[in-house]
Amino acid sequence: MSFILPRDRVYDLIKKQRQERSPGRAPGAPGLQALVLGGGGREYAIAWALARAKSVATIDVAPGNDGMSVFARLVDIPPNDVPRLEQHIAAARIDLAIVGPDDLVAAGIGDALRRASIAAVGPSRAAGRIEWSKSFAKEVMDEAGVPTASWSSHPDAVAAAMALEGRDGPVVVKADGLAAGKGVVVARDRSEALDALASATISKGAVVLEDVLEGDEASLQALVDGEIVVALPPARDHKRAGDGDTGPNTGGMGAYTPTEVLPDDEAQDTANALIAPAARVLAKRGTPYRGVLYAGLIRTRDGWKVLEYNARFGDPEAEVTLPRLEGDFGQLMLALGEGRLGAYLAERPLRWSGRAYVSVALCAEGYPGKTEGGAVIEGLDDLPQGAWAFHAATKRAGTRFVTAGGRVIHIVAGGDTVAEARRLAYEGAARVSWKGRFYRSDIAASGGVGVA
Ligand code: GLY
Secondary structure: OOOOOOHHHHHHHHHHHHHHHHHHOOOOOOOEEEEEEEOOHHHHHHHHHHHOOOOEEEEEEEEOOHHHHHOOEEOOOOOOOHHHHHHHHHHOOOOEEEEOOHHHHHOOHHHHHHHOOOEEEOOOHHHHHHHHOHHHHHHHHHHHOOOEOOEEEEOOHHHHHHHOOOOOOOEEEEEOOOOOOOOEEEEOOHHHHHHHHHOOOHHHOOEEEEOOOOOEEEEEEEEEEOOEEEEOOOEEEOOEEEOOOEEEEOOOOEEEEOEOOOOHHHHHHHHHHHOHHHHHHHHHOOOOOEEEEEEEEEEEOOEEEEEEEEOOOOOOHHHHHHHHEOOOHHHHHHHHHOOOHHHHHHHOOOOEOOOEEEEEEEEOOOOOOOOOOOOEOEOHHHOOOOEEEEEOOEEEEOOEEEEOOOEEEEEEEEEOOHHHHHHHHHHHHHHOEOOOOEOOOOOOOOOEOOOO
């Protein structure tokens, strides 16, 4: 039988511990105890960035994956089990927690962490609604005056199907709620739209219909602390499973930064135009945002428009953008989590390196559908210098790693140009294999800065 302290006692304990530690800690001084929530490639990248920060003493990841265990402690707690999380925060004297996946934001984990009075990077459930309700996101965009596709919202798939009567052009069909990357279909005509509405994921709840936009896409993540919005390096991801953007949508088959479509030197202005107005609306509604806010953007003939907001780091965008950040990532996240991002960056402006990074997702046979785990992974010790394996779904089996999910490992490589980083990432990807592993061969093949 496990002994659980009453919640008030846990909160008091955490507060007391933080008060004892924090005043003595000069900015940048070592000793931060960090907790990352989630267990995929994005969380690997966050933990990896923390591991390079001088201020960070310990990194816990709940639940993490076995690949992270070389530099982080895996905590066997479901990250949405708030009482156990609070007990762990008290016992391990956690200062800072970073929320990875969208479902944890929607479950209100950001609120729970703040109630425990630690620094929390991750919005409240109310502010995170900008991702977990597509109709709410569109309302915010309209109120903020952010350019986006025309849209309509419907209580269920039947009502959406009726709204499509007499309309036969392409249309985007979106499940209003979270759908593990399966909730958006770009239908070429009414018949495809009706099929989408009948699909297991979309038929279950409210639906948003949108006009289709054409243009080049970019991913722009920003640190948002109330009305303060600071851009991170822009990136591009590749969502379809197959080369040439064919096949089903996935969580992301690879990414790269910098990009020609949204150059680095336009990132902050673009964030000011397309992310800051939404942050202001959330603050005005009494639900200020604190965390990473990611805008999926498209450059149309009429200029940039917002496709969607995500209430977290992108995956696999985090894997390529975090390696570019300079300075102490632990202190940066602590300042954001404590709501003093503006003051922190006034003294230490955020800088990124000019280096390019490319990630290639190595996937298990069947992804994004059902996959079987347990295949032995070969070649992890044979990566070329400058390429890393960011584990997303691996398990240890004796001295080896085996697969444990769909996107198994992201090979991440850096270079002076995207072309150089790409060559190295693909050299690494070719050396790591298991039965049935596949990857796209055209990640970053065009549109990067310095792509040959
Ligand atoms: N790369 C897409 C996402 O993180 O949702």
